[in-house]
Every structure is written in structure tokens, then in C-alpha cells.
Amino acid sequence: DGGITQSPKYLFRKEGQNVTLSCEQNLNHDAMYWYRQDPGQGLRLIYYSQIVNDFQKGDIAEGYSVSREKKESFPLTVTSAQKNPTAFYLCASTTAPGTGYNEQFFGPGTRLTVL
Amino acid sequence: QKEVEQNSGPLSVPEGAIASLNCTYSDRGSQSFFWYRQYSGKSPELIMFIYSNGDKEDGRFTAQLNKASQYVSLLIRDSQPSDSATYLCAVNNYGQNFVFGPGTRLSVLP
Numbered sequence: 001d002g003g004i005t006q007s008p009k010y011l012f013r014k015e016g017q018n019v020t021l022s023c024e025q026n027l028n029h030d031a032m033y034w035y036r037q038d039p040g041q042g043l044r045l046i047y048y049s050q051i052v053n054d055f056q057k058g059d060i061a062e063g064y065s066v067s068r069e070k071k072e073s074f075p076l077t078v079t080s081a082q083k084n085p086t087a088f089y090l091c092a093s094t095t096a097p098g099t100g101y102n103e104q105f106f107g108p109g110t111r112l113t114v115l
Numbered sequence: 116q117k118e119v120e121q122n123s124g125p126l127s128v129p130e131g132a133i134a135s136l137n138c139t140y141s142d143r144g145s146q147s148f149f150w151y152r153q154y155s156g157k158s159p160e161l162i163m164f165i166y167s168n169g170d171k172e173d174g175r176f177t178a179q180l181n182k183a184s185q186y187v188s189l190l191i192r193d194s195q196p197s198d199s200a201t202y203l204c205a206v207n208n209y210g211q212n213f214v215f216g217p218g219t220r221l222s223v224l225p
Contacts (some may be wrong), residue, residue: 017149033212040123042203043159050123059214061126102147104205106158 004029006091011112013078013085021076021110023091032074033092033104036060036084043090049074078112086114117142119216120162127222136219138204141185148180148187149205152198153218159203162216163189194223 004025013019023032031050035043044060049068063082068074074093078085088111092104118141128134136150147166151159165178174193177190187206191198202214204216 035215040217042119043215045212048212101159103164106160109158111156 006107012055015078018079023074025093027037029093029095035090037088121216121219124220125222134194136189138187140206140219144208145206146209147207151203153201196223199223
């Protein structure tokens with residue numbers, strides 16, 4: 001089955017700790033995205049990558065970092081600089097980035113809570 | 116700042132009625148429009164997409180697009196309690212990223 005997997009499903013972070021959220025896709029999609037969703041809110045773009053070894057900041061990149069060493073993988077690190085990281089994190093991918101005619105597919109999400 | 120606006124709801128309709136969800140967008144260059152359904156605690160799943168002015172039907176769902184008015188809507192006929200969810204409108208411009216609205220919470224009452 002093709003799809004997007006995210007792990008872990010739930011993650012707890014202590015103050016001052018960096019944590020990494022995993023996102024893997026086997027859809028052969030070129031573009032991958034990270035969104036943050038707060039309760040009752042829409043999706044806000046953190047980072048995106050359209051090709052391997054290249055990524056761009058989204059609207060709320062401060063306190064986050066990413067890498068794209070493989071087409072299938074786009075991990076997100078939430079650093080200690082992110083002061084309010086408690087949220088639901090969604091990874092998405094799409095083929096043919098930039099065409100505007102392809103939907104984004106989402107992973108199941110990771111719920112991050114700061115202790 | 117490109118924006119997508121939706122009424123946050125909740126929108127309550129009785130079972131079997133038509134639910135009408137609305138979305139407006141600010142970027143006149145927007146090319147493609149998507150409706151996602153999101154159940155509580157779950158990730159969004161695509162319901163419909165529409166690229167051209169007019170109506171597009173898929174089962175109980177109809178998407179309507181009016182680019183001149185910068186307006187897109189989703190109609191759900193014969194609403195079922197299982198349709199109770201948050202519906203996200205997403206807009207995309209050629210070469211740009213998706214912009215999501217805040218979502219409308221729909222409650223279908225048995």
C-alpha cells in the first residue's frame with residue numbers, strides 16, 4: 001500500500017529538548033510539506049521541499065529545522081527555540097509540485113505535547 | 116498575504132438535509148480548489164477538487180466555483196451523522212503553495 005507514514009503518533013517533549021518527527025512516503029512524490037495545526041485552527045506551513053537536498057521556509061519556520069536527504073523522507077526537528085510547540089503536526093506530499101493541479105496527501109499526524 | 120476564509124461554525128443541520136459550506140479567497144490568480152474533511156484527531160482527507168467555474172458533482176457532494184466572485188462552496192446532500200467533521204477549504208496558485216482556510220465544523224443531528 002502506498003502512503004505516508006508519520007512517527008511517533010504521540011510525542012512528549014521536556015523544556016529545552018529537541019525532538020524529531022519522522023515522515024516517510026512511498027508514493028514517489030517529489031514535494032513534501034510540514035504543517036502545524038492548533039486546536040480549532042487551520043493548517044500553517046512550516047517547511048516544504050520540492051526536490052532532494054533543497055527546502056524552503058514556510059510561514060512559521062522559526063524554531064524548526066528540516067532535512068531532505070532522500071526523496072522518501074522529510075524529518076522535522078522541533079528545537080528548544082520553539083517556545084510553544086504543543087500542536088498537531090501533519091506531513092503531506094504531492095506529485096508535480098508547482099502545477100497547482102494535484103492534491104496534497106496527508107500522513108496520520110504526530111501530536112506533540114510539551115511537559 | 117493570501118487568505119482563505121471560512122465560517123468557523125459550528126454549522127448544524129438535521130440528518131437528511133443539505134449542508135452548505137462556503138469559502139472565499141483573496142488571490143485572484145488561484146487555479147485549483149480543494150475540499151478536505153477532517154475528523155477530530157485525524158488528518159485531512161480529500162473529498163473533492165475543482166478547477167473550472169461551475170459545478171462538479173461526486174455522489175452526495177457538489178463543489179461550486181465562481182472565480183469572478185472568488186468563492187467556492189461545498190454542498191452535501193442527504194447529510195448523515197457520519198458527515199460530522201471539520202471541512203477545510205484549500206486554494207492553490209500555479210507554482211505556489213497551498214493555502215488552507217481555518218475550517219468549518221459541521222454537525223449533522225440525528
